[in-house]
Amino acid sequence: MNIRLVPAILLPFLALALQWVLWPWIAPFVWFLFFPTVFFCARLGGLGAGLVSTVLSIVIVWFFFIPPQLSWTMSTPSNLYSVGLFLVMGYLFSETQDRLRLLKEGVPDYLNKPFSVEELLARVSGLVFSRQRTVEELSRRAELLRRLAETVEKVAAVRDLPSLTAIILRAVRELTGADGATLILRDNGQCHYIDEDAIGPLWKGQRFPLESCVSGWTMLHAEAAVIEDITVDPRILYAAYRPTFVKSLSMAPIGRENPAGAIGCYWADRHVVGIEELELQQALADAMSVGLANLDLYQGMANARQDAEQFAATLEEAQHLAGIGNWIWDLKADRHTWSKEIFHIFGRDPVLPPAVYPEVQTYFTPESWVGLAAAVDKSLAEGGAYECDAEVVRPDGFHRWIIARGKATHDAGGNIIGLYGTVQDITERKRTEQALRESEERLAGIINSATDAIISVNEQQQICLFNPAAGQVFGLSAEEVIGQPLARLIPERFRGEHENNVRNFAQTGITARRMGVGEISGLRANGEEFPIEASISHTPTADGRLFTVILRDITDRKRTQEEIRRLNADLERRVDERTAELTTANRELDSFAYAVSHDLRAPLRAMSGFSQALIEDYGSQLLGEAKVYLDQIDLASRKMSELIDGLLTLSRSTRGELRHDDVDLSVLSERLLAELMQSSPERQVAIQVEAGLQAYGDARMLEAVMRNLLDNAWKYSAHAAAPGIRVYAEERDGIRRFCVADNGTGFDMAHANRLFQPFQRLHRQEEFPGIGIGLATVQRIVHRHNGNIEARGEPGKGAVFCFSLSNMPANSTRGEKEA
Amino acid sequence: MINSKTILLVEDNLQDEILTLRALRRANLINQIDVVRDGQQALDYLFRQGEFADREGPDLPTVVLLDIGLPRLSGLEVLERLRADTRTALLPVVILTSSDEDRDRLKSYEVGANSFVRKPVDFAEFAETVARLGVYWLATNESPPQR
Numbered sequence: 001m002n003i004r005l006v007p008a009i010l011l012p013f014l015a016l017a018l019q020w021v022l023w024p025w026i027a028p029f030v031w032f033l034f035f036p037t038v039f040f041c042a043r044l045g046g047l048g049a050g051l052v053s054t055v056l057s058i059v060i061v062w063f064f065f066i067p068p069q070l071s072w073t074m075s076t077p078s079n080l081y082s083v084g085l086f087l088v089m090g091y092l093f094s095e096t097q098d099r100l101r102l103l104k105e106g107v108p109d110y111l112n113k114p115f116s117v118e119e120l121l122a123r124v125s126g127l128v129f130s131r132q133r134t135v136e137e138l139s140r141r142a143e144l145l146r147r148l149a150e151t152v153e154k155v156a157a158v159r160d161l162p163s164l165t166a167i168i169l170r171a172v173r174e175l176t177g178a179d180g181a182t183l184i185l186r187d188n189g190q191c192h193y194i195d196e197d198a199i200g201p202l203w204k205g206q207r208f209p210l211e212s213c214v215s216g217w218t219m220l221h222a223e224a225a226v227i228e229d230i231t232v233d234p235r236i237l238y239a240a241y242r243p244t245f246v247k248s249l250s251m252a253p254i255g256r257e258n259p260a261g262a263i264g265c266y267w268a269d270r271h272v273v274g275i276e277e278l279e280l281q282q283a284l285a286d287a288m289s290v291g292l293a294n295l296d297l298y299q300g301m302a303n304a305r306q307d308a309e310q311f312a313a314t315l316e317e318a319q320h321l322a323g324i325g326n327w328i329w330d331l332k333a334d335r336h337t338w339s340k341e342i343f344h345i346f347g348r349d350p351v352l353p354p355a356v357y358p359e360v361q362t363y364f365t366p367e368s369w370v371g372l373a374a375a376v377d378k379s380l381a382e383g384g385a386y387e388c389d390a391e392v393v394r395p396d397g398f399h400r401w402i403i404a405r406g407k408a409t410h411d412a413g414g415n416i417i418g419l420y421g422t423v424q425d426i427t428e429r430k431r432t433e434q435a436l437r438e439s440e441e442r443l444a445g446i447i448n449s450a451t452d453a454i455i456s457v458n459e460q461q462q463i464c465l466f467n468p469a470a471g472q473v474f475g476l477s478a479e480e481v482i483g484q485p486l487a488r489l490i491p492e493r494f495r496g497e498h499e500n501n502v503r504n505f506a507q508t509g510i511t512a513r514r515m516g517v518g519e520i521s522g523l524r525a526n527g528e529e530f531p532i533e534a535s536i537s538h539t540p541t542a543d544g545r546l547f548t549v550i551l552r553d554i555t556d557r558k559r560t561q562e563e564i565r566r567l568n569a570d571l572e573r574r575v576d577e578r579t580a581e582l583t584t585a586n587r588e589l590d591s592f593a594y595a596v597s598h599d600l601r602a603p604l605r606a607m608s609g610f611s612q613a614l615i616e617d618y619g620s621q622l623l624g625e626a627k628v629y630l631d632q633i634d635l636a637s638r639k640m641s642e643l644i645d646g647l648l649t650l651s652r653s654t655r656g657e658l659r660h661d662d663v664d665l666s667v668l669s670e671r672l673l674a675e676l677m678q679s680s681p682e683r684q685v686a687i688q689v690e691a692g693l694q695a696y697g698d699a700r701m702l703e704a705v706m707r708n709l710l711d712n713a714w715k716y717s718a719h720a721a722a723p724g725i726r727v728y729a730e731e732r733d734g735i736r737r738f739c740v741a742d743n744g745t746g747f748d749m750a751h752a753n754r755l756f757q758p759f760q761r762l763h764r765q766e767e768f769p770g771i772g773i774g775l776a777t778v779q780r781i782v783h784r785h786n787g788n789i790e791a792r793g794e795p796g797k798g799a800v801f802c803f804s805l806s807n808m809p810a811n812s813t814r815g816e817k818e819a
Numbered sequence: 820m821i822n823s824k825t826i827l828l829v830e831d832n833l834q835d836e837i838l839t840l841r842a843l844r845r846a847n848l849i850n851q852i853d854v855v856r857d858g859q860q861a862l863d864y865l866f867r868q869g870e871f872a873d874r875e876g877p878d879l880p881t882v883v884l885l886d887i888g889l890p891r892l893s894g895l896e897v898l899e900r901l902r903a904d905t906r907t908a909l910l911p912v913v914i915l916t917s918s919d920e921d922r923d924r925l926k927s928y929e930v931g932a933n934s935f936v937r938k939p940v941d942f943a944e945f946a947e948t949v950a951r952l953g954v955y956w957l958a959t960n961e962s963p964p965q966r
Contacts, residue, residue, distance in 0.1 A: 599888065601917040601940055606834030609942035613841060634942070641940040648919075 004045035005052055011037045012056040016064060023065070029153055030065035030079075031057075031086055035146070038090045042097035050094020057090070058083055076297065078156040078290035085152060085283070089145045096138050103131070144175055148283055151175075155291040159298055162195070164291040168263065168284055169197035175280045178265035179245065183288070184215040185254075185261035191215045198266060200245040212237050215262040218251040222259050224282060225251040226273045247271070250278055252285040260292060316340050323425035327354065330418045345402060345425045347394030365391045365399075372404055376419070383408040383416050389426070401430040453551045459544040461486045461499065473553045475525035491523045505536060506545055512537035515549065522551065530555045593651045600644055608637040639771075646773030650758060653701060653780045663702045665693035665738055669727045672707055676714045685717065686724035693729050693738060697805045701781045708774035709740040709801050715768055716799065717744030735804050743798035747791075755791050778803070824881040824957050825851040829861040829897070830915075831889050835938065839884070839915075839949050846950030848957060851876060858892025861885070862900055865907055879910055882956035885932075887916045887923055895926055902931040909963040911956060915949075 015033040019026060026032045034057040042050030063072060066079045074080060151171040158164045165183045172181040180198025184191045191213045193203040210216030214235045218225050227233045228248050230241050248271040253259035263285045265273070316339065319325055325342030329335075338354040346363050348355060355362075361369050368390035375386035385407040392400045406421030447454050453470035457463055463486055466478040474481075474489055481488065487495045505513070515534040522532045534551035611630040619627065669689045677685070695702060710725070717723035726741045747755070747762050754760045758776035775791075778801075782789045785805040793799035826843070830836045836854055843852060853876075855861045863869035865879060883901075887894035894914060901907040913934040914927045927935050936952060939945045 599917075601938070602832045602835055605917070605938060605940050605942065605945060606832075606838070608940060609834065609838040609945060612942035612946075613838070638941065 004049050007044045008041040008049035008052040009056065011041050012053050012060055015057070016060045020064065028067075028157055030061050031082065031149060031153075034061060034086070035089075035149075038093055039097075042090075042094040046101050047094045047098035050090060050097060054087060054090025054094065058086060061086075076156060076290070076294050078152065078287070078294060081286060081290055082149065082152050082156070085145075085149060089149070092141065092145070096134075100134070144280065147171065147175055148280065151284065152287050152290075155287045156294070158291060159295070161292075161295055164288070164295065165195040166197075168288045168291065169195060171287075172263055172265060172281060172284050173197055175284065176250075176265050176277045178250075178277075179268040180264075180266035182215075182264040182266070183261065184213075184219075184264060186210070186216075186219050186259070191219070191262075194261075198245075199268065202244055202246075202266070203240065208237070208240070213240075214249070214251055215264060218253045218262040219259045222253050222256060224253065224278055225249075226278065227251075228270060228272055248273065250281060252278070252281045254285045254292065255289040256286075260289065263288060320344065325423045326421065327423065328418065328420045332417055342423050345400060345423055346392060347396050347398065363392055363394070365393055367391075375404070376406060379406055379408050379419060380416060383410060400425055400427040402426060450550075451552075453553070454548065455486070455489070455551070456546055456548045457486045458546060461502070463489075464546070465548070470551075473524075473530075473551070474522065489523055491521050491529050494521065502536070502547060506538060506547075511539070515551075522553070531558050589651065593648055601641065604637040604641050604644075608634045611637075642771050643773075646758075646771045646777075649704065650773055650777050650780065653704060653777045653784070658701070658784055659698045660696060661699040663695045663697060663699050665695050665702070665706060666691050666727070668703060668706050669693075669710060669740075672703075672710045673714075673725065676710065680714075683714075683718070683723070685714070686722065688724070688726040688728075690728040693727070695738065695805055697785045698781075701784070702805075705778045705781050705803070706740075708778045712774060712801075713740055713742035713744070713799075715744075715770070716746075716763075717742040718768075720744045720798075730802065735806065735808070737802040737804045739800055739802040741798065741800040746795050746798045747793040748795050749793060752791055752793070756789070775801075823850075823877070825853060825876060826953065826957070827861065827864060827880040827883045828852060828854045829856075829858070829883065829885045829889065829894065830854060831856050831886065835886075838942070838945060842946040842949035843953045845946065846953055848950075848953040850881075850957060853880065857890040858894065858897040860891075861889075861897050862892065865901065865910070866904070879907065881962060882911045882913060882960075884913050884915045884952070887914060887918055887927070895923075895930055898927070898932060899930045911960065911962065913952060913956065915952070 012034070015037040019033045022033075037057055038050060038053050041053035045052075062083065064070065066083075067075050148171070151167060154167050155164060158167060169181040169183060172178065180196060180200070180202055182196040182198070182202055182204075183194045185194050186192075187207070189210055190207040191210060192207050193205060196202045196204045208216065210220060214225055214227065214233075214237075217235045225235065227236060227250070230236045230246060230249060231238060244266075245268040246266040247269055248267040250265045250273040251262050252265075254261040254263060263281060265277070265281055319339055319341035323341070323345065325339045325345055327339065327342055328337040330337075336354040336356055340350055342348075342354070343350040343352075346355070348363075361373075364372060371388050372390045375388045378384070379386045385405070387403060387405045390402050390404050392402055394400065403424040403426055404421065405424070406419050408416045409418045409420060411417045447465070447467045450467060450469050453473045454465065454467040455463060455470050456465035463481045463484055466476075466481050468478075471477050476489075487499075490498050501515075512535060515536045520532055520534065521529045523529055531554050532551045533554050534549050536547060536549050538545050538547045540546075611633040615622070615627060615630055622630070666689050673687050673689070677683070710727075713725045717725060720743050722743075724743045727739070728741075729736055729738050731737070745763070745768075751762050754762065756775045756779040757772075759772045760776075761770060761772040763770070779789050782803045782805070786807050787804035788807075789801060789803035791799060791801050826848075828836065828839060830839065840852060840854070853864065855864050860870070861883070864871045864874065865883070867874055867878075885894045885897060889897070892900075894916070898912055898914075901910055901912065908931075911933045912931070913936055914923075914932045915936050915938060916923065917938050918924075919937050924935050934952075936948060939948055
């Protein structure tokens with residue numbers, strides 16, 4: 001083996017070791033120590049060694065340093081280009097060094113040949129000059145390559161277009177020595193001058209059609225353009241160049257296929273663009289292409305990250321909305337992952353880690369935990385899926401219902417390596433189900449305990465509900481009739497009509513109504529027909545419409561109604577009879593009273609008259625007590641006349657229409673008292689009449705009342721030391737009462753019940769004359785007004801008579817009477 | 820002059836008749852006083868028909884004292900007939916009765932009584948009332964003119 005290859009093999013590994021140690025400081029410049037390595041290898045070993053070290057370096061760098069490290073993959077295409085560049089550079093180094101070595105080895109040979117001094121000198125100086133030039137050229141190229149590599153590395157690291165453009169344009173000008181550089185990008189059929197780096201202003205920000213611009217030509221042809229004289233080239237739109245410094249230019253496409261743009265180099269003096277310049281320009285255009293691809297990639301990555309974040313947020317929201325959280329249990333790492341919604345459902349603080357056994361047990365009721373743990377264990381053992389309801393007890397004490405679902409995950413070998421699953425909050429559904437169940441139970445309770453028969457039929461008129469009351473009414477059990485046609489419960493002659501009615505009812509849009517137009521009947525199991533009262537309603541269900549009939553056997557009611565009607569009729573007839581009897585009796589009473597007033601008086605007048613006439617005409621001839629006897633006849637007839645008058649008054653007070661007048665009892669009392677005072681002017685009686693005693697009743701009857709009461713007061717106060725009569729009103733239990741009080745003889749309350757009976761008197765005739773009919777009359781009149789009268793008295797202290805004219809409280813009295 | 824005036828007393832009660840005539844006599848009203856005992860007789864007398872077809876004296880009395888409770892035709896029916904006939908439509912008629920029924924009083928005036936007087940039970944009062952009646956209708960009151 002050639003000894004020169006030893007360093008070429010060793011040095012790259014040395015560089016690897018060194019760069020590996022220093023990598024934190026060197027990164028990301030992956031070729032950093034390998035440039036000198038190749039250089040020294042070529043120096044020491046010539047072309048072969050240089051190439052070997054170059055290849056070895058590339059292999060090492062590729063595997064160890066180009067990201068991702070320790071792999072043969074590449075994250076960006078720019079790295080591939082840098083590999084290419086390094087290869088080119090390694091070759092150039094090696095070849096140059098080899099030439100230098102050959103030159104060095106040729107010099108002694110040459111010196112050993114006989115030369116003239118001049119010739120020798122000339123050749124030596126020529127050689128020296130040539131060597132100097134070669135060295136300069138080499139170092140210049142090395143510098144160019146170093147700059148190029150540096151630029152490429154910068155391009156690999158750059159993340160935005162302006163920085164990328166600035167780096168490339170700067171490098172273009174530096175490496176080509178051009179007076180200006182531009183970056184043009186193809187944009188929607190136009191050349192867009194993105195940026196420039198030049199001694200004078202060019203076309204930054206402007207756009208030109210692809211066809212009318214040399215950059216467009218470059219892009220369209222994917223080929224570099226070199227123009228020495230812009231004034232003569234047909235691809236140049238000269239007008240655009242006139243304001244600029246440009247005399248010559250070269251244009252390199254960015255990207256070899258379907259270029260995305262171009263990089264332009266411009267010279268202020270006529271310049272012939274060399275191969276090397278064009279190569280450098282093209283290399284930088286390629287770097288630009290890589291940079292642009294990188295930017296796209298970064299943008300794509302950024303977009304992807306953003307999309308991923310947005311998706312995660314959306315998922316979280318969706319989980320929250322659905323009340324579904326998911327979890328993963330990695331068995332190998334024993335790592336649990338919960339989505340946020342699970343924390344939410346369990347009421348666990350999201351900053352805490354997911355709850356694991358045994359803590360997680362506290363989140364369930366014991367019964368639920370037993371079921372859930374069994375399901376999880378089974379899934380872990382057998383690798384299947386599970387789904388079960390569980391009741392969660394949150395730390396805050398609230399209970400929630402969930403559906404826990406889970407499934408085992410397997411590795412390639414079929415081993416169970418974990419579980420994943422979801423937790424769904426179904427509390428609301430559970431509650432609804434609970435409420436529905438309760439509601440159904442309640443409804444069933446009502447239906448079963450209802451005293452009315454409740455029957456439901458489907459659209460085919462088949463019975464699907466038949467409650468116990470219906471069973472009783474029809475004499476059938478639910479088992480016997482469920483699924484049977486409803487017609488079975490309807491008398492045959494009504495069946496057709498009934499079916500039509502139900503069908504019509506379904507089309508009315510009314511959801512409930514009373515059944516039947518006239519009377520409807522049901523049919524018992526024993527064939528007996530009976531009257532019913534029923535209402536029908538319909539409700540839409542999943543299986544079509546459901547008709548529900550609630551009906552009642554009204555046999556008893558019918559019978560009762562009939563009985564009531566019969567009794568009423570009977571009662572009415574009896575009332576009529578009674579009324580007729582009463583009318584007759586009244587009429588008879590009327591005739592009797594009339595007769596009394598008319599016919600009984602005449603004989604009296606005769607008795608009194610003829611006894612008087614006897615006294616007047618034959619008084620002188622009458623002997624002994626004859627005159628006294630005649631006087632007694634007269635007296636007796638007068639007395640009888642008074643009795644007749646009293647009877648008539650009493651009779652009249654209960655006969656005839658009761659009129660309704662407004663009566664001022666104060667005025668009435670004043671008038672009656674004035675009459676009394678006039679009739680006995682010798683008496684001094686203190687009169688006190690309250691003003692404004694408004695009463696409502698029959699004016700003439702009320703006058704009779706007041707006249708009787710005041711007459712009595714007048715009469716019975718005759719013996720008082722200082723007689724006084726008072727008329728006033730008082731209110732008791734909301735009822736107004738009118739009172740007449742005197743301070744006269746009074747009466748013993750023990751006899752109060754006799755006061756109002758006709759012809760009953762509490763005083764002897766010679767004490768106080770009277771016939772005992774006045775208070776009876778007063779009481780009758782008061783009673784006819786729906787009022788009552790009561791008397792309070794005390795012997796020697798006086799008496800008070802109070803009466804009301806209504807049994808209604810004062811404020812409604814008037815309205816009631818009018819109504 | 821006053822003596823040419825007559826009074827027709829329609830009274831079925833003999834006692835009342837005697838007492839009435841006594842009262843009128845004692846008031847010195849000595850005019851002719853004719854007495855009939857029931858409603859029909861009263862009409863016959865006034866219209867000169869039936870048993871009174873040949874009655875003497877003036878066509879009509881100066882005043883008729885008419886009781887209500889009469890046999891055959893009641894006083895009120897008599898009055899109605901009198902008022903319905905042009906000959907007697909304006910004849911002064913005084914209802915003299917024992918009744919103090921409102922309906923009698925009302926009816927009397929409705930059918931055209933000139934006066935309504937209740938016979939007092941007390942004889943003295945009765946005598947005075949009748950005397951005053953006689954004086955008033957025969958002396959004080961002016962009869963309607965002849966048509």
